[in-house]
Amino acid sequence: MPETIYDALRESHEIQRSLCRKLLRSKPGTAARADIFKQLRVELAAHEAAEERYLYVPMLMDDMGLSASRHALHEHHELDELVEDLQVTDKSGSGWMATAKKLSEKVHHHLREEEKKFFQVSGKIISEVQKVKLAKSYRRDYERVLKLAGRSGA
Template identity: 70%
Template sequence: MTAPNIYDALRESHEIQRTVFRKLLRSKAGSQARIALFTQARHELAAHEAAEERYLYAPMMMHDMGLATSRHALHEHHQVDELVEHLQALDPAGDAWIEQARALSHEVHHHLREEERKFFQVSGKLLTDTQKVKLAGHYRRDYRRMHRLLTAE
């Protein structure tokens, strides 16, 4: 059995994101469950993005072949962050909130698919197996640290 690599670690968070958004979009308007799920989604996205940018995108940007892909992924993270910020300003009981939540879910799902189908393949060619295993450890530590910081807010 091979050691877990960066892609294994990222896919774990991707599955959490998919599950949280599925539940969020089914939640009742204005309910405590909706608010809790949105908080969970915000924290998951923020922790994942920070650790991923540090331990996958930054190493990828050290390679010419990884620049464009990394820049595109960073741009999508920024778009997700803007959607989250807009959603925070809306009433969770309103129609506008659920429409914005659907837009956010769509953007997150698009990003995850693109990452898993394209970015992982590009980065897989540029990183060594040893790097992939080391980056997984760094990613997981930073991801947990970010979760602790976000839940302490």
């Protein structure tokens, strides 16, 4: 059975969940914390960009997908703002960890909502052939953005 867009997205979702757990367990002021945060920041950036292009855009083209897509895009924006806050805050302070916890909670909420609700709505809109094609396009763009985001530094 060929890979669908949902298979590709779930793979990234698991990476995000794992990185969030590692980040919350990391020790203040360590290089490990900075590295985990960078990995999470890059993963979120690559995933969001490719997902928005290859899942949300097709969904926005159908009336049935408008509300769910808008909501998901809004949540991506909230995640981006938290990541931005974490980039400028001292990574060893308690305020940083409070924001990191908020980011982790929002990531987990967003992924659950996507997998339980959004995938079902989009599954009614996107054809089986499209789901396979979108997976290939998503993977290509995800890898491209992953490399770009990784080069841009922490």
